[in-house]
Amino acid sequence: xxxxxxxxxxxxxxxxxxxxxxxxxxxxxxxxxxxxxxxxxxxxxxxxxxxxxxxxxxxxxxxxxxxxxxxxxxxxxxxxxxxxxxxxxxxxxxxxxxxxxxxxxxxxxxxxxxxxxxxxxxxxxxxxxxxxxxxxxxxxxxxxxxxxxxxxxxxxxxxxxxxxxxxxxxxxxxxxxxxxxxxxxxxxxxxxxxxxxxxxxxxxxxxxxxxxxxxxxxxxxxxxxxxxxxxxxxxxxxxxxxxxxxxxxxxxxxxxxxxxxxxxxxxxxxxxxxxxxxxxxxxxxxxxxxxxxxxxxxxxxxxxxxxxxxxxxxxxxxxxxxxxx
Ligand SMILES: NC(=O)c1ccc[n+]([C@@H]2O[C@H](COP(=O)([O-])OP(=O)(O)OC[C@H]3O[C@@H](n4cnc5c(N)ncnc54)[C@H](OP(=O)(O)O)[C@@H]3O)[C@@H](O)[C@H]2O)c1
Numbered sequence: 001x002x003x004x005x006x007x008x009x010x011x012x013x014x015x016x017x018x019x020x021x022x023x024x025x026x027x028x029x030x031x032x033x034x035x036x037x038x039x040x041x042x043x044x045x046x047x048x049x050x051x052x053x054x055x056x057x058x059x060x061x062x063x064x065x066x067x068x069x070x071x072x073x074x075x076x077x078x079x080x081x082x083x084x085x086x087x088x089x090x091x092x093x094x095x096x097x098x099x100x101x102x103x104x105x106x107x108x109x110x111x112x113x114x115x116x117x118x119x120x121x122x123x124x125x126x127x128x129x130x131x132x133x134x135x136x137x138x139x140x141x142x143x144x145x146x147x148x149x150x151x152x153x154x155x156x157x158x159x160x161x162x163x164x165x166x167x168x169x170x171x172x173x174x175x176x177x178x179x180x181x182x183x184x185x186x187x188x189x190x191x192x193x194x195x196x197x198x199x200x201x202x203x204x205x206x207x208x209x210x211x212x213x214x215x216x217x218x219x220x221x222x223x224x225x226x227x228x229x230x231x232x233x234x235x236x237x238x239x240x241x242x243x244x245x246x247x248x249x250x251x252x253x254x255x256x257x258x259x260x261x262x263x264x265x266x267x268x269x270x271x272x273x274x275x276x277x278x279x280x281x282x283x284x285x286x287x288x289x290x291x292x293x294x295x296x297x298x299x300x301x302x303x304x305x306x307x308x309x310x311x312x313x314x315x316x317x318x319x320x321x322x323x324x325x
Contacts, residue, residue: 002290012264014268018045024105024153032062033236039079053082053083054083056083084142087115090126100149107167111143114206135203136209136317144318172227173227174280175204175229179291181204187208187209189316211299215310216278231284232253233255265281
């Protein structure tokens with residue numbers, strides 16, 4: 001039932017995004033696909049949006065495309081490029097420093113960038129399996145370095161409504177692929193050190209990691225944090241598996257729809273405080289009521305009756321990235 005409704009979601013039922021004047025956002029991977037549509041929507045609502053990515057030319061082209069398609073800019077915000085190379089841990093602190101040199105606040109971080117099923121054996125600059133590195137370790141370090149700024153933002157919100165828990169938030173972009181085919185428990189910890197030659201399994205590992213990092217960030221740092229299956233969309237994500245465009249045409253939606261899931265996850269005030277501590281958001285903006293049992297169990301500590309796998313994964317990310325802080 002949940003699987004089917006994620007493939008063919010009901011119409012979104014949340015209302016218009018309110019104006020986002022004064023709000024500062026980062027969208028990683030905002031130059032293309034779902035991130036592009038998300039960045040555009042935030043800009044049109046007066047947000048200050050940093051499109052973070054590894055290609056300056058692609059980001060600048062995206063910014064120009066959005067600006068050129070907005071003849072009346074009176075209600076629009078601002079778009080900027082932030083260099084960010086998620087598969088190079090050694091470069092991430094410089095990205096954060098550049099952001100901090102321009103802003104003192106960060107309201108919502110969408111960890112949206114990702115890579116899917118590159119050739120088996122693909123590795124990051126540090127020699128780590130590419131999907132784990134790009135989809136988890138890079139975003140983990142980027143987020144870690146931004147936590148103090150986000151906590152300070154939450155404390156200095158001007159209006160009472162902005163001081164509510166959840167007005168500062170992190171969104172981790174996962175995938176339905178986890179529920180469909182990740183192993184029991186989401187991640188097999190030994191595979192982090194010894195990755196199998198199976199690109200889909202490695203994608204699922206990284207995307208289960210995103211679900212786990214969402215709940216752990218909220219638990220450990222008290223920041224609202226959720227994960228999403230944004231919804232299957234026709235984007236460049238399938239550049240390494242072009243057959244998906246052929247066999248998946250019926251379920252590949254317009255990325256504008258998937259951007260709605262990301263908007264709901266990052267901005268909706270209808271998500272309860274409990275759900276803002278690690279809920280899984282599904283298309284086109286609903287809190288999942290039936291995430292797979294073993295994944296829910298992984299998000300609980302052993303003393304809460306869970307397996308503690310999410311916490312273990314956070315520990316792995318912390319250890320692997322610590323020398324790049
Ligand atoms: N499309 C779907 O059906 C679907 C379904 C479920 C989940 N998702 C998730 O949604 C997110 C957005 O994907 P999309 O569908 O919009 O695909 P996309 O258009 O390919 O967007 C992915 C973005 O990530 C960026 N990126 C990749 N590697 C990077 C790196 N090392 N450093 C910095 N940026 C990097 C890409 O930049 P470059 O152009 O420079 O590579 C691109 O802008 C991903 O996390 C994906 O896993 C997508």
